[in-house]
């Protein structure tokens with residue numbers, strides 16, 4: 001069944017625009033039951049530079065796509081054509097998660113609640129300390145079942161339907177999930193709002209539209225996908241965070257899932273493949289490459305409470321070049337209190 005695509009007039013990341021056509025990907029791809037027929041279009045926001053799938057398959061198709069149990073239970077082909085086991089692939093990312101946890105540990109308070117939006121099989125949450133209450137949101141039933149096996153409390157809902165806990169949230173995790181949301185902006189805003197002052201947001205694996213592989217591969221970049229809704233560049237992420245009172249603590253470019261990939265020969269070979277693909281124009285997907293995604297850690301600003309209140313000096317505001325309200329002067333007073341002289 002082909003689905004009708006939905007076109008958004010505004011940027012799904014910053015809410016501004018206008019959106020201008022950037023490139024077509026998935027040219028010649030057969031119709032897909034979830035995303036409809038290719039090619040799919042990426043548009044670029046003139047205000048923030050975010051690349052986004054637009055028109056997009058819409059929330060209903062996204063829900064159907066991410067609800068499939070097979071997403072976590074069946075072997076599938078990766079963009080390079082290799083068969084991969086999704087659970088094994090997730091487990092292989094453990095070293096990357098451990099790096100995040102190592103960074104988070106000294107920043108987390110002794111008590112509080114962690115909310116993981118799109119927790120998958122719960123691997124990341126399982127690595128975080130049990131002194132903190134853990135709540136997870138995962139709409140995929142197969143993934144939720146695997147997370148529960150790790151003893152994690154899972155709310156089996158989509159982020160859009162999540163009743164955000166009233167607890168003091170000390171950490172909100174979007175582990176490879178923020179850019180999968182059809183409308184990421186309101187969910188990120190809600191997370192920032194519910195975060196306790198000083199609380200953290202970890203947004204991992206956001207696709208970097210200005211990575212070497214993305215630039216060299218154009219429409220054949222392995223990460224373009226109808227359900228990878230937004231690809232915000234670094235600056236757009238920092239600015240969006242800042243507008244929500246979140247300051248960037250650090251960012252990382254995760255790579256090297258396997259030890260074999262953490263080598264100079266691997267990177268050299270991948271670079272050669274990128275160059276060859278570019279020259280031949282064969283349309284082969286790009287290989288995994290450093291910088292393809294960026295992980296961000298941000299902290300909600302602490303609003304300092306002044307020790308004593310200070311008298312704020314009166315400063316008239318200027319409106320349309322005229323001072324308003326009029327500063328008091330002898331002349332004003334005389335005008336108000338004395339009858340005008342008749343001429």
Ligand SMILES: [Zn+2]
Pocket residue numbers: 011012013014015016017045046047048049050
């Ligand atoms: Zn934008």
